Amino acid sequence: MALDTKELEAAAEGILFASGEPVHIDRICLALGLDRRTAEQVLQNLADYYAFERRGIRLIQVENTWQLCSAPELADMIRKAFEQRKPAKLSQPALEVLAIIAYYQPVTRAYVDQVRGVDSAYTVSLLLDRGLIEECGRLQEPGRPRLYRTTKVFLRSFHLTSLEGLPPLPGVDESGQMRLGGEPDTTEGEP
Numbered sequence: 001m002a003l004d005t006k007e008l009e010a011a012a013e014g015i016l017f018a019s020g021e022p023v024h025i026d027r028i029c030l031a032l033g034l035d036r037r038t039a040e041q042v043l044q045n046l047a048d049y050y051a052f053e054r055r056g057i058r059l060i061q062v063e064n065t066w067q068l069c070s071a072p073e074l075a076d077m078i079r080k081a082f083e084q085r086k087p088a089k090l091s092q093p094a095l096e097v098l099a100i101i102a103y104y105q106p107v108t109r110a111y112v113d114q115v116r117g118v119d120s121a122y123t124v125s126l127l128l129d130r131g132l133i134e135e136c137g138r139l140q141e142p143g144r145p146r147l148y149r150t151t152k153v154f155l156r157s158f159h160l161t162s163l164e165g166l167p168p169l170p171g172v173d174e175s176g177q178m179r180l181g182g183e184p185d186t187t188e189g190e191p
Contacts, residue, residue, distance in 0.1 A: 003032075005042070005045070008032055008034070008042045009042055009045060009046050009049075011031070011032055012028060012032065012039075012042055012043055012046060013046060013068075015027075015028060015031055015032075016059065016066060016067065016068045017068055019067075021067065022062060022065035022066065022067040022152060023065060023066055023067065024064055024065050025039060025040065025043075025064050025065065025066065026064075028043070028066065043059060043061070043066050046059050047059035047060070047061070050071075054071075055071065056070060056071050056074055057069065057070060057071060058070070058071050058072070060156070060161075061161055062152050062155045062156060062160075062161055062162075063152070063155070063161070063162055065152070067156075069156070072159070091123075093116075093118075093120070093123050094123050094126060094127060096116055096123075097112055097116070097120050097123045097124060097127060098127060098132060098133070098150070098154070100112050100115050100116070101127075101133050101148050101149065101150055102150050102154065102163065102166060103166065103169055105136075105148065105149040105150060105163075106136050106137065106147035106148060106149045107147065107148055107149075108139055108145040108146065108147060108148070109121065109124050109145065109146065109148070110145055112124065112148075124148065128148075130153075131151055131153040132150065132151060132153055132154045132157065133148050133149065133150055133151060133154065134148065134149060134150075134151050135147065135148060136148065136149045150163070
């Protein structure tokens with residue numbers, strides 16, 4: 001039995017609602033009997049509907065997964081409804097560590113410490129507890145230090161669909177080389 005577009009959207013919506021967490025596109029394709037391109041179009045139509053109609057929920061894509069979430073502009077009211085305390089903001093050191101991991105992942109804690117010039121053990125532990133970073137293996141060197149990377153929670157928290165959405169690092173050119181003084185080299189082409 002072939003479903004029409006509205007029925008496919010309703011089925012996708014039901015799957016995402018029942019899940020309560022990100023659902024991989026392959027699982028949605030399998031459940032709806034669709035190829036990836038068609039399933040992504042159905043999901044995009046649904047996401048556009050929620051945004052255009054200014055509904056209380058949004059459908060977001062994070063890498064190869066899709067998830068229903070509350071509309072960001074309603075966060076304060078939703079928080080009040082559940083009488084939750086405002087989540088603690090990240091400290092400057094936590095933001096520094098998170099930025100180093102996000103831009104240079106996977107990295108060891110020793111690398112983070114070297115870049116920052118201070119011990120980052122407590123901050124790495126805090127970011128692990130909040131689910132913003134995760135261990136992703138061990139370096140094949142003496143001592144086998146742990147490697148860390150950002151998580152999907154990080155992407156959702158910073159409203160990114162993938163790491164490619166990170167803004168460019170100031171003071172670093174396209175090849176990843178640091179520019180001294182933040183000024184581009186203007187000597188190129190001079191005799």
